[in-house]
Amino acid sequence: MDAIRIYGGNCLKGQTTIQGSKNASLPILAATLLINGVCEIDNCPEISDVYHMLRLLTSLGCRVERKGTCVRVNTCGLSVCDMPSDSVGVMRSSIMLLGALLARTGRVCMEYPGGCVIGARPIDLHLQSLRKMGVVIEEREAEFCAEVSRLKGAVFRLPLVSVGVTENLVLAAVLAEGTTVIEPAAKEPEIQALCGFLQKAGARIEGSGTQRLVIHGVRTLKPVRYRVPADRIVAGTYLCACMCAGGRIFLKDAPVCHMESVLSHATRMGAAVVCEPDGIVVDGKEHECTCNRLTTGCYPMFPTDMQSPVMAVMAASAQRGCIEETVFENRFRIVAELNKMGANIMVRGNTAYINGSGRLCGAIVQAQELRGGAALVIAALAAEGTSIVTNRHYIDRGYEDIVLNLRELGADVELA
Numbered sequence: 001m002d003a004i005r006i007y008g009g010n011c012l013k014g015q016t017t018i019q020g021s022k023n024a025s026l027p028i029l030a031a032t033l034l035i036n037g038v039c040e041i042d043n044c045p046e047i048s049d050v051y052h053m054l055r056l057l058t059s060l061g062c063r064v065e066r067k068g069t070c071v072r073v074n075t076c077g078l079s080v081c082d083m084p085s086d087s088v089g090v091m092r093s094s095i096m097l098l099g100a101l102l103a104r105t106g107r108v109c110m111e112y113p114g115g116c117v118i119g120a121r122p123i124d125l126h127l128q129s130l131r132k133m134g135v136v137i138e139e140r141e142a143e144f145c146a147e148v149s150r151l152k153g154a155v156f157r158l159p160l161v162s163v164g165v166t167e168n169l170v171l172a173a174v175l176a177e178g179t180t181v182i183e184p185a186a187k188e189p190e191i192q193a194l195c196g197f198l199q200k201a202g203a204r205i206e207g208s209g210t211q212r213l214v215i216h217g218v219r220t221l222k223p224v225r226y227r228v229p230a231d232r233i234v235a236g237t238y239l240c241a242c243m244c245a246g247g248r249i250f251l252k253d254a255p256v257c258h259m260e261s262v263l264s265h266a267t268r269m270g271a272a273v274v275c276e277p278d279g280i281v282v283d284g285k286e287h288e289c290t291c292n293r294l295t296t297g298c299y300p301m302f303p304t305d306m307q308s309p310v311m312a313v314m315a316a317s318a319q320r321g322c323i324e325e326t327v328f329e330n331r332f333r334i335v336a337e338l339n340k341m342g343a344n345i346m347v348r349g350n351t352a353y354i355n356g357s358g359r360l361c362g363a364i365v366q367a368q369e370l371r372g373g374a375a376l377v378i379a380a381l382a383a384e385g386t387s388i389v390t391n392r393h394y395i396d397r398g399y400e401d402i403v404l405n406l407r408e409l410g411a412d413v414e415l416a
């Protein structure tokens, strides 16, 4: 069955090693298309979103091979610019191939990547911005074709901060003619990793990690080997698992420097967190909760991807709290599922009001997207009795092996 069975009540103990970042790996794999040769990406997580990205690169004529967490991409055979709809449809982040492919081949046809349950996830800003760089885009019913002889640098004053648009523009700008300015640029660590990869390959990028990116186009980039940083959201998810179940764990390789807002909020919610040179020691329920109001936002604010795991912690605690979601318009899908477990959560507009019962009961619940699915699993660690989380495939998109990792930490969890 495509599900996970959890028997709640065990405290967590021991160590888990945090995988490489999904949201850094995907744009970096797209960036390999800009380079004629063989790039090696280390610490690339073995998750289904990366699998679909590698399938897309292969369908475009690249040669891809994986040895453990090292992925080699040879783009010398790049020959196709029409992306297969089955992979585009499955993974909306295929949109970030657009900028790189246009820079490399000058022509791309692809289906509109779908939205998902957390929001409509439009690509209007992607298309508007590329048109400003000289791209001619013909939009049809279900797909569009984009064409350009050579991308031209431009100055962008974006109406909102978008991770994906920032990434697409960086990928389009590094080989473009002239200079590109992106403001406000997203400052997420994943964008800094993408810029690090490109700078190592010879790109001229200023302002990485700030809200003003300046990219001076160059003629060519050289093949490089690059290590993807650890996944701050996966680390935060296991931190929340320990806050739900109790106990003490070590998150090996957790990217402490990218987790400030998450760690400070976890501390205010009752966890004890000690940062070591190679990871984070977490005591899940060390002291009383002193703050349970949370607002998500762009980095370095509290990340929207951590919103559902924290809601699980609040639902399992005996505290009242509220969460305001400012990035996506529909990211409270797990409320109904947590309420099936005995939580008492009400949504008004973009705010969820959690009246922590302190007692969750096992139930059969349904994952509907990646982070919400993971949050249901960690809530079940605190629930009395058995829970089953269905639609495990959503969780596999971003977590290498959540069942094995939680079992190794002492949870009573198994594939169902």
Ligand code: EPZ
Pocket (backbone or CB within 6 Å): 022, 023, 026, 093, 119, 120, 121, 122, 123, 124, 125, 126, 127, 160, 161, 162, 163, 164, 165, 304, 305, 327, 328, 329, 370, 371, 398
């Ligand atoms: C990235 O999505 C991440 N995905 C998301 O992680 C993350 O939640 C999000 O950034 C915000 O941090 C990847 O990196 C693969 P946005 P992205 O463009 O780029 C609106 C996960 O769980 N918008 O920053 O799609 C959009 O609707 C995933 O790992 C437009 O209106 O997010 C949203 O409201 C979930 N028009 C806001 O911008 C556009 O053309 C921010 O979205 C583009 C975006």
